[in-house]
Amino acid sequence: TAGSKPTSPVLSRTAITRGRFCELLAKENLPQNDQDNLFIVGVFSLLPALLEMPMQQVLDRIVVLDRIADALLDRSGLYGPFLSLAEAVESADLSQLESVSTALMLSPNQVSEAHLSAIAWVEQLGLD
Numbered sequence: 001t002a003g004s005k006p007t008s009p010v011l012s013r014t015a016i017t018r019g020r021f022c023e024l025l026a027k028e029n030l031p032q033n034d035q036d037n038l039f040i041v042g043v044f045s046l047l048p049a050l051l052e053m054p055m056q057q058v059l060d061r062i063v064v065l066d067r068i069a070d071a072l073l074d075r076s077g078l079y080g081p082f083l084s085l086a087e088a089v090e091s092a093d094l095s096q097l098e099s100v101s102t103a104l105m106l107s108p109n110q111v112s113e114a115h116l117s118a119i120a121w122v123e124q125l126g127l128d
Contacts, residue, residue, distance in 0.1 A: 011050055013127055014090070019043035020118035021089070022082045025106060027114075034078070040064070041071045041079045042086055089115055 019042030026035045047058045059069055071079035081100050088096035089111065101111050 008050070009127070011046060013122055015043045015046035015050065016125070016127070017042075017118050017122045018045060018083075018086045018090070020121050021086050021114055022079075024114035024117055025082050025085065025104070025111070028110075029105075030078075037065065037068055038079055038082050041068055041083050044068070045072055045083055045086075085111065 019039040022038040022042035023035045026038050030038075044058075044064070048055045051058060055072055059072065064072075067077045067079055070077035071083050074080070075084045081104050085097065085100040085104065085106075087093075088100055097111070101108065
């Protein structure tokens with residue numbers, strides 16, 4: 001049940017890294033508000049694991065924009081591909097990584113730079 005065990009520090013770091021990664025991927029092509037929303041998408045995408053409940057139950061308890069909910073529930077809408085790309089990077093799914101990055105018109109270098117920058121940013125936060 002939610003809250004019955006301590007939150008995994010690794011999972012929390014992964015959520016923050018994912019959020020920053022999604023945000024950085026959009027830096028050149030989307031306005032600041034979309035970048036901010038993508039950070040939320042990345043972080044919130046791991047709430048089911050952190051809270052031990054399905055995403056729909058999580059979303060029933062919080063208010064988010066429809067475009068954020070669409071990305072979180074079925075990886076659709078404007079933000080969905082960014083989350084799919086983050087998941088592909090984390091799981092080293094090269095075919096998914098290639099297809100989604102191509103769809104987002106992002107080069108392998110842009111994806112790698114964003115991922116490394118996100119990891120470094122989270123390290124600078126000093127979370128344990």
